[in-house]
Amino acid sequence: MATKLSSAGGAxxxxxxxxxxxxxxxxxxxxxxxxxxxxEPAEVDTIRNTxxxxxxxxxxxxENVVGTMPLPLGIAVNxxxxxxxxxxxxAIEEPSVVAAASNAARIAREHGGFTTSSTxxxxxxxxxxxxxxxxxxxxxxxxxxxxxxxxxxxEKDPMLVKVGGGARDIEVRVLDSKRGPMVITHLVVDxxxxxxxxxxxxxxxxxAPHLEKWTGGRVYLRIIxxxxxxxxxxxxxVFGKESLKTDTLPGEEVVEGILxxxxxxxxxxxxxxxxxxxxxxxxxxxxxATGNDWRAIEAGAHSYxxxxxxxYRSLTAWEKDASGNLVGTIELPMAVGLVGGAxxxxxxxxxxxxxxxxxxxxxxxxxxxxxxxAQNFAALRALATEGIQRGHMSLHARNIAATVGAVGDEVDRxxxxxxxxxxxxxxxxxxxxxxxxxxxx
Ligand code: MEV
Numbered sequence: 152m153a154t155k156l157s158s159a160g161g162a163x164x165x166x167x168x169x170x171x172x173x174x175x176x177x178x179x180x181x182x183x184x185x186x187x188x189x190x191e192p193a194e195v196d197t198i199r200n201t202x203x204x205x206x207x208x209x210x211x212x213x214e215n216v217v218g219t220m221p222l223p224l225g226i227a228v229n230x231x232x233x234x235x236x237x238x239x240x241x242a243i244e245e246p247s248v249v250a251a252a253s254n255a256a257r258i259a260r261e262h263g264g265f266t267t268s269s270t271x272x273x274x275x276x277x278x279x280x281x282x283x284x285x286x287x288x289x290x291x292x293x294x295x296x297x298x299x300x301x302x303x304x305x306e307k308d309p310m311l312v313k314v315g316g317g318a319r320d321i322e323v324r325v326l327d328s329k330r331g332p333m334v335i336t337h338l339v340v341d342x343x344x345x346x347x348x349x350x351x352x353x354x355x356x357x358x359a360p361h362l363e364k365w366t367g368g369r370v371y372l373r374i375i376x377x378x379x380x381x382x383x384x385x386x387x388x389v390f391g392k393e394s395l396k397t398d399t400l401p402g403e404e405v406v407e408g409i410l411x412x413x414x415x416x417x418x419x420x421x422x423x424x425x426x427x428x429x430x431x432x433x434x435x436x437x438x439x440a441t442g443n444d445w446r447a448i449e450a451g452a453h454s455y456x457x458x459x460x461x462x463y464r465s466l467t468a469w470e471k472d473a474s475g476n477l478v479g480t481i482e483l484p485m486a487v488g489l490v491g492g493a494x495x496x497x498x499x500x501x502x503x504x505x506x507x508x509x510x511x512x513x514x515x516x517x518x519x520x521x522x523x524x525a526q527n528f529a530a531l532r533a534l535a536t537e538g539i540q541r542g543h544m545s546l547h548a549r550n551i552a553a554t555v556g557a558v559g560d561e562v563d564r565x566x567x568x569x570x571x572x573x574x575x576x577x578x579x580x581x582x583x584x585x586x587x588x589x590x591x592x
Contacts, residue, residue, distance in 0.1 A: 198217055224241070277374060278362055377451045
């Protein structure tokens with residue numbers, strides 16, 4: 152039997168300590184999860200459906216594979232960045248995000264769309280040295296070996312060097328820690344169109360023994376930093392006040408409301424977390440759609456939000472220009488790549504990158520930053536006016552209607568009632584559907 156089920160005086164006890172799960176054939180893995188989770192055959196079929204990918208492909212990507220976890224892929228329209236039009240693929244399960252981004256981009260477009268810039272694609276690799284009695288002396292020793300360190304690092308990635316990237320410089324810091332001073336060497340690496348984790352980690356590991364030899368210290372960690380302060384993407388857009396008005400509020404008041412919302416986020420980390428979460432709704436969706444590492448982007452964004460000033464702050468800034476229009480800006484780390492990783496092998500990610508038409512990782516990063524700015528604008532505008540629930544409500548109501556079993560035109564009719572009554576709840580949806588069907592007969 153595939154699953155480890157042992158019996159402790161009656162009911163079988165499920166055990167997850169299955170050694171060599173990865174060695175099992177796909178059929179055995181499905182059998183194991185079916186027994187363990189008491190899954191129906193149809194449920195296992197759902198899990199094992201690999202969509203646009205072949206099972207062999209996903210089986211090579213990670214370990215212990217049993218299937219894939221599909222997400223909706225939507226296209227945000229209206230984006231114009233540096234005068235170029237883009238259709239933006241967004242992979243996300245949350246209703247309203249794609250519509251909100253498209254709507255914000257439409258308003259930004261009236262004033263020329265998004266204007267962007269970036270630093271170079273520079274990442275930092277960290278090498279931690281401990282047990283050094285003279286950390287300041289060790290620092291100077293390491294710095295005196297700069298050129299040698301750079302060539303040791305660059306020998307590890309001739310391809311990166313060939314395309315114009317590679318280790319460029321080093322920085323050495325003496326860090327006070329609760330276990331005493333540490334000497335932290337930063338390898339400054341130009342990653343070109345790669346996200347860079349593999350290149351940087353390999354370089355850091357190659358350099359480490361030399362640092363031990365020169366300083367007499369002991370190396371522990373050798374790893375990239377996701378606080379990518381040298382790989383920033385920036386975007387700016389103007390949102391015309393006339394386009395911000397609602398049925399009940401003039402544009403000027405909406406601008407004021409958005410500025411109040413921004414001030415709230417800047418003053419309060421409880422609000423700021425949610426404000427930045429709204430930014431990341433847009434950013435992560437494109438990062439996922441292009442097969443990039445969204446955990447790295449999340450870690451970079453939030454650590455940057457705390458590092459750039461005193462305390463955790465907004466990733467965006469909102470102001471009013473001389474005409475009273477709203478000006479939004481964003482600046483954040485954007486460690487995305489086009490070569491290596493899932494971006495290069497995942498067929499949907501590859502197609503999405505082609506659809507985006509980006510020619511470099513830097514261009515991709517700037518487009519993504521623009522989506523983050525658009526998303527934040529859309530959220531603040533909704534929050535400062537009618538509130539977020541109204542926009543969410545009809546999509547949410549559609550989900551609820553489908554969940555309670557509405558099909559065909561029943562979905563629209565259930566949604567209509569739930570939204571009108573502002574009761575987007577499962578119990579009410581069931582009642583409405585039952586009434587509807589009763590009236591039909
Ligand atoms: C919801 O996913 C995102 C928002 O909460 C963002 C915000 O509050 O700014 C609406």
